[in-house]
Amino acid sequence: MSEDLSTRRDALRGLAAASLLPSSVSAAAAGPELCFLSAIEMARLIRAKKLSAREVLAAHLKQIERVNPKVNAIVSLAPEMAAEAAAQADERQAHGEKLGPLHGLPVAHKDLMETRGLRTTYGSPLFKDFVPTEDDIVVERMRRAGAVILGKTNTPEFGAGSQTFNKVFGATLNPYDLTKTCGGSSGGAAVALACGLVPVASGSDAGGSLRNPAAFCNVVGFRPSVGRVPAPKAAFAWSTFATSGCLGRTVADLAFAFSTIAGPDSRAPLSIEEPGERFAAPLGRSLKGVRVALFKDLGGVPFDPRVRSIVDGHRKTFESLGCIVEQAEPDFAPCEVAFRVLRAWNSAAGNADRLKQHPEAFKDTLRGEIEEGLRLTGQDLARAETAHGVMWRRFQAFLEKYEYFVLPTTQLPPFDVNTPYPTEIEGVRFTNYIDWMKACWYISVTGNPAASVPGGFTAEGLPVGVQIVGRHHQDFAVLQMAHAFEQSTGFGKKRPGVV
Incomplete structure (x- = not known):
């Protein structure tokens, strides 16, 4: 990892020496404060010609050189x-060409998304030198909207698990x-945003990523309805678990980027x-x-008291917004069958051949999940799909009474970065590397849109997220509630000390 970071630092110094970045960048433009402007404001200043795309890029590259070696x-x-790309963006603006919404904004894409001409590793040694010739649809659409791609963000091996580490780049x-995990699998994206390395970052979510x-x-993440961001190349075109987003x-910055x-x-059957x-x-x-329905315990799912206390305390926040809050939840038991089986099936379908050819290249948890998927029978899959349907109908019926369901995003605060996954919460022991993520993947099974918004900090200063879930296909309504919560609390304004 250190060798790779050193190489990138040398590349940045070489750029400055070669004058590929403008020498006219002011101290203000190059400073960290520019990097913490909202994406909306940054885009406005560029369009008003008060900033150039090159100045914005220079500031972010300087921030990356200063901070990224600390967080990776x-x-x-x-x-x-x-x-x-930034120079071309400035030239298009100078020539009066039509500008996209993200014109001149630097963006980093999750390393699961293929980027034309830029290495995409999937966090796996098997793809450490892979350079795609085509863009993923998210990359393509952001590029078309005028964003300037400056790099890729770290992710676990093939995006498996909510702890971002891999054999290619480390943790x-x-x-x-800095002793704790950033979560995952869009971990690099969340850290890049929190540290002002980019104003816009893409990601994806199957079980909470x-x-x-x-x-x-302490940033905002949004899992949209499946089909809101189509997946025209997905092998499982009818699957409702995985979705791309940002x-x-x-919340406003996220919605702004999400609009692009x-x-x-037409190539995606679930496209909205x-x-x-x-x-x-x-x-x-x-x-x-x-x-608003505030969760109870998700049928006995364990929660760290620090998380529970913070989320329960936000009942008053929602009531201050004028909401009628009741403690209520549906029975999530069908999720246990649906998610576990269908996830293992998906892992086997995508990686069984690779595992057979290169068993040494896979981490133990992913190898076990693939092997579990290979043992599944048609009857197993039928039982899982039936449970999936039962849960979908049950949750939609529940939300006929309530417009929103509120629960913790995670079951515990950030844990030690050297721990692959938590094995216990409040005396409840886990046997699977995804057991500690139920607060997220229970919602994935429903298919409903959900946002995680900064909800506060533990006594140790660790961020805690509040998850807001909306009705079927009511993505905009989720963002509206998330925005109101954010404006009422303001926890997202606290920057990390590392910056």
């Missing part, structure tokens, strides 16, 4: 590619406590026929009289 969030930095550290790291890093330092990647695609532009609309709304 961005793992494949491409300063030359980014400098060329990504939590910026609020957009929400978990957002909670651990993260932001604020959401929208239909609604334009993404609607997510750029103002998020304000009255919440007076809105019914």
